Amino acid sequence: MIDEHPEREVFAGVDTHTDTHHAAVVDPLGRPVADQEFPATTQGYRALLTWLGTFGQVQAVGVECTGSYGAGLTTVLTASGLVVVEVNVPDRGTRHSRGKSDPIDAYVAARAAASGRAQAIPKSRTGTVEALRQLRVTRASAIKARTQAINQLIGLRVTTPEPLRQTLAGLTRAALVNSCLRLRPGPDLGDPVHASRFALRQLARRIRRLTEEIDEVDEHLSVLTAAAAPELVALFGVGTGTAGQLLVTAGDNPERLRSEAAFAALCGAAPVPASSGRTDRHRLSRGGDRQANRALHMIAVVRMRYCPRTRAYVARRVQQGLTKKDIIRCLKRFIAREVYHALNQPRARHAISTT
Template identity: 45%
Template sequence: MNRPDRSARRRRGKSDPVDAQEAARAVLSGRARSQAKAGDGPVQCACLFKLAKDSAVKARTQGVNQLKAVLITADPDLREGLNGLKARALVRTCAQFEDREDGVGGRSAVEQATRITLCLLARRIEQLTEQIRDLERCLTGLVERHFPQLLIPVSIGPDSAATLLITMGDNPERLRSEASFAALCGVSPVEYSSGCQRRHRLNRSGDRRANAALYRIVQSRLRFDARTRR
């Protein structure tokens, strides 16, 4: 269904029977012409892989931030020994700390707790990194197997291709033209003329993830593709 009519909701309120009646009227009058995305094909598989990958990336970022925050208040000797290491080397070094609790009392107990925390956080980050790599391999294999034509243009990788496929759905015939896909991604111009002035503004609706994927593709092509720069 299309988005519910806001004016009808203001007049009649909101409830399941009211929404059902408005939906039926929209279908009978022809105002509702949208076709729902199907979820029974490879695109649905890509959606599940992407969901798991995005959550793993978010958790890994949170873990890295927590690890660096622990280092800020760590013992100066421990902090100086890890100072200057880049993220990967820092995680690798912290993951090798012993997670035994053999220090008691005073500063040694706090330092030992800090080392245990750093070790556990680093190992969690490594596990999430391995999950992200596995999911990236799954996404790449799926796109290469079912939609290899998407990877031919410059600057379109498996992740961006999967994002656009998820927006499209398993039934691309529901999109009647390139313009409808542009509107679905929020990259179509919207007219807001008044009187003798004809103007257009940016489309702020649509799938924002697909919008961001198209933005990344264009920015990359501006760097590496001569035709796009021209």
């Protein structure tokens, strides 16, 4: 379909999926113009972009799941100069009242962009922070697998036949792994004694391989994190792990965050009013990125233990009658402010060699 008014203003929305994307176009009042499905491939992204241009001047495109299914499309649309905003998936109540289909979701996304309800700028995912995110995913899965292997090793130690159980009893985790690495099972694995020796040795070898993998990833993460945000790493109580998480939360383009208050809300550190009657107080936020909130919490705990200025602040607030939860909430909000300004310092945005 070719529009008869190529100069008019329109808004678009895209419902993203693994194999296909469904796009819709509306006018500034939210009235439907057209919709069509495209394959989720490079050629499909270009066809979708060309299709959008036939209806007029696209003011904004609302895209669902810009960090997953819509990541490729978001990159193409942004590179073409279009304004892309992130649209939340419709909630259950909206779907219950309006129904659920790809065209319906695409039109909802387009109307969200047209009304200004969707304003969040998606992460660019084209620099060092995206590399950090991928490495952190690999590290998290390796740690989870190692923890599972360690738990299985400890469980097998309890049920292994005597006298091997007595030999392994009372050992620390590191000593247990080293002892199991030295086990020599016999050729007959039908014997429970030889089978237990073989199983323990295999688990110990798995733990050793995963530990080597984690150490290797940690080396790259340390280099990338320090190069991407040296001002952030220099803050008191901020380590490689917490800095990496905060970087991933902000993205390669932290300037997309309008203010430090927006960043605090993104991290779940914005104060939420909880007043009633004569009670005037705030509570901890349960929203935002919970992993980023955990990173701020860890920084606050470290400062409460080792930072003299923070210890003096805690003592003063305790005298004022604040609870520990309220003090941590205040500290997390202050740390979010420091982190926001550190993230917006000029830094390396592109791929950095770790060799």
